[in-house]
Amino acid sequence: MKNKKTLARLITLVMVVNLLSVFSAIPTNAASGQYLAMPINKTTVTCGYKNEAPGYYKQVPSHGTHYGTDMTGSPNPFYASGNGVVLGLNKTAATTGVGRWVAIKYTNVIYGNVCRDLVVRYFHLASVDPNLSVGKSVNLNTKIGTYGNSGVLWQQMGAHLHVEVDTDVVYWNYTPTLSGAVDGLKGRSNGATDSTMLNPLNVFRLKKSAPENQTCSITYNADYRTRTSLPATFT
Ligand SMILES: [Zn+2]
Numbered sequence: 098m099k100n101k102k103t104l105a106r107l108i109t110l111v112m113v114v115n116l117l118s119v120f121s122a123i124p125t126n127a128a129s130g131q132y133l134a135m136p137i138n139k140t141t142v143t144c145g146y147k148n149e150a151p152g153y154y155k156q157v158p159s160h161g162t163h164y165g166t167d168m169t170g171s172p173n174p175f176y177a178s179g180n181g182v183v184l185g186l187n188k189t190a191a192t193t194g195v196g197r198w199v200a201i202k203y204t205n206v207i208y209g210n211v212c213r214d215l216v217v218r219y220f221h222l223a224s225v226d227p228n229l230s231v232g233k234s235v236n237l238n239t240k241i242g243t244y245g246n247s248g249v250l251w252q253q254m255g256a257h258l259h260v261e262v263d264t265d266v267v268y269w270n271y272t273p274t275l276s277g278a279v280d281g282l283k284g285r286s287n288g289a290t291d292s293t294m295l296n297p298l299n300v301f302r303l304k305k306s307a308p309e310n311q312t313c314s315i316t317y318n319a320d321y322r323t324r325t326s327l328p329a330t331f332t
Contacts, residue, residue: 136168176237183200184201203215226239244256262301
């Protein structure tokens with residue numbers, strides 16, 4: 098009997114060790130990670146990352162690659178996507194660069210099988226919420242501002258929100274959307290590339306529970322590379 102107990106304990110120990118080795122393969126912060134909600138609850142995507150959806154070349158034929166996702170919808174003002182902190186903003190410029198902008202660092206965002214900090218940059222705002230300031234914490238209930246068409250080039254495209262997602266939280270104010278430095282942001286001539294950026298529609302998810310009850314539609318055009326799947330969901 099004693100030998101059987103010893104054997105049973107040994108088997109249990111092996112199972113526990115195996116279980117621990119499985120868990121150790123998962124990032125330690127996965128349990129505390131957050132999903133990022135879409136910036137606009139009832140969204141129509143009008144142009145995808147790197148021109149994967151239509152409308153961009155047609156409206157701004159000289160601009161080339163699109164390093165974010167454009168969207169419209171309601172409500173406007175729109176809200177933050179989760180828990181984060183404001184890294185920078187520009188409340189005043191309306192006709193230069195990308196217009197009024199906000200950059201937020203979201204912490205422990207679940208992306209694939211890992212959690213990581215991400216920067217989301219919001220461009221072309223008609224207004225930045227007066228309560229926002231650098232260093233302020235945000236959550237799903239925090240208004241970011243009203244989307245619009247401020248900045249050079251984008252006035253002809255009508256009111257929309259341009260969002261871009263960057264894994265580089267150190268050089269968070271570098272964007273390949275700009276050619277050079279303006280309004281607190283830096284561009285391609287300053288070294289900004291798309292090498293650290295992610296497709297926003299692979300990061301944001303539709304929050305299907307109240308009060309957001311998010312929905313999304315994507316416009317298509319056979320002339321351009323198109324996206325075939327909606328963002329993932331969470332509750
Ligand atoms: Zn855009």
